[in-house]
Amino acid sequence: MSQKLSENRLDLLDTLESESIHIIREVVAEFERPVLLFSGGKDSVVVLHLATKAFWPGKVPFPVLHVDTGHNFPEVIEFRDRTVEKLGLRLEVASVQDYIDRGVLQERPDGTRNPLQTLPLLDAITAGKHDAVFGGARRDEDKARAKERIISLRDEFGQWDPRNQRPELWNLYNGRHLPGQHVRAFPISNWTELDIWRYIEREGIELPPLYYAHEREVYQRDGMWRAVGPVSEPTPDEVVETRLVRYRTVGDMSCTGAVESPARTISDVVIEVAASTLTERGATRADDRISEAAMEDRKKEGYF
């Protein structure tokens, strides 16, 4: 190695930020009607933050879509509405409860609604004529997600075909598709959970309060702390206690577990995540514990 190396080097977070902004701008430039899946969870909050940077001083030029399972934490819905209002965005809501009320979807025996999100999501994409759907999925979350392209084609049925993905070369993204098809775009594919937290710290990004340690009434189920709530009632044998907990992911109350944690501030969380010995999904998501290929199967059907 005899070449002289440049002094111009970006650090990790700047490199990731720059790549994500490039992706978000490409999608906006090449698609007619993009939409961002926004749950109020940390990953979608970071994608939205990156979008505000990508189009500054203009406003974010696409609406956000929330698939509301009806099992959300109230703090998260409040945060969602406040964020959308602050940025002057339009919010589209696809409601799982509506589908259940209309008899189109049936409640599952295990009570979780996560797998029920796919149909309302696909209908909302069709109704909104969205040809590109931004998601906050990261490749480090799960081994099926580790295989996903940044711009990933979905057929008319919203299906992902992992054995037949388009090659993706350099930073040249090919989003061409036939009528009825759409793409999922994952601008933070290459970020890890720790990168996300370090970035939240660096940028001072606001999150729903349940990401930080708080006292909550919880009980143990499947080795996780579940919150006591209308859709997550303990059985008579499950003992309810008050513990200092926080959430590493924010999904449904009915399938997301809390972890015991004293981390009350962003920097406490950064330190905790760096030292963690479990993945965020392994620690907190009942839905992914079903089988080794739970995520792959849901993604093939059109889940995000």
Add this chain to the structure above:
Amino acid sequence: MPEITQTLAQARTLLRFATAGSVDDGKSTLVGRLLHDSKAVLVDQLEAVARTSAERGFGGEAGGLDLALLTDGLRAEREQGITIDVAYRYFSTSERSFILADCPGHVQYTRNMVTGAATADAVVVLIDARKGVLEQTRRHLSVVALLRVPNVIVAVNKIDLVDFSEQVYNDIVTDLAKITNGMRMDDVHVIPVSALEGDNVVERSTKTPWYSGPTLIELLEQLPAIDEIENNHEAFRFPVQLVIRPQGGLAPSVDADEFRDYRGYAGQISSGEIRVGDSVEIAPGNFKTKVVGIDIAGKSVEHAFAPQSVNLRLAEEFDVARGAVIGATNTLPESVNLIEAEVFWLDPRSAEAGARVLVKTGTSTVQGIISQVIGRRNLDTLAIDPAEKIEVNDIAHVLIKLATPQPFDDYRDNRRAGAFLIIQPQDGATLAAGIHTNLELVNFSI
């Protein structure tokens, strides 16, 4: 706790690397070993691997770990014990953060290997010590040479199965040298490893006393990333993604009076650097002007460089839209409508002269016609054999006519400004990865 905060505060750099090599040479196992030995595997992931390994009877009674399961994440991959598509994994050491792309070795999935290698700062090519250099090894090395991946490491794997023999290693080094010299690749590092047992991956082996070079992780920690190498000598290039002219659509948080007339060109600097006050030229149109401002999401800066995403403000307003390229004055190549190119064909449908295609480069997509197929690379001799047709997995030389002239750099001078995709106009499939280059310069042979 203070120790951890310190490492977190450190400004780390990123290295992207990919694996390559023939099927079953041990790529996924090596990746698993690297993750495992650098303590990047979390407890629940390891438990899942241990469960599946035991169910499959891996390692017999002793109950070893099939570390390939850490990246072979698809159901079909686990069932067949092969890799089908690239898996991306993330880990860091105290020196650096890594994005690792574990690629498939199977010929049928070569398109996925090209995907993994295209953005890599380094590629680790595996060779099974018992088998030596195979056709697929030469194909992958050709892809690596074609893409001009700046750092190439060859891991002579399964050295445990040849009794850690120096002779076997030396023979492979000699074979390789013929090929890599033929491809004009320099600085190829060859390391004897056992992915299964961990020799020379993260831990230095005691069984290869004849090898004094670095371990794999030591190399990966030191190798320069593409932008570190190229930012010095490549001219400024900035493909315009969008024009940001918010007028009525300002973000609620910005001052309306100050930004009502804002006009910025949004893009990612693809090479070189730029300062406020620098002279630039723009293609198409051949406009010349100066940069009066560089904004990174609301912060104005004096200086920016690849690969930063920025807004550029120019002294004069021209008709500049998506697809335009802004470059340092007197450095943009002349726009041309006939290019020489080396292409890697990724689609099962073959192509001949006369094929109508789309060519996507930077932020512009134009119509094109493959006007001549010159020939395709023979993987034994590396020479270009005359051919009329391009088939899947071929590396071919072609001439392409473009409907609109483009300021194409030679890929050898400028990676991001010389690369393109060939797209099928009807169904939108990516048919090929291409590089624009003077074909005289890529006449390899052994």
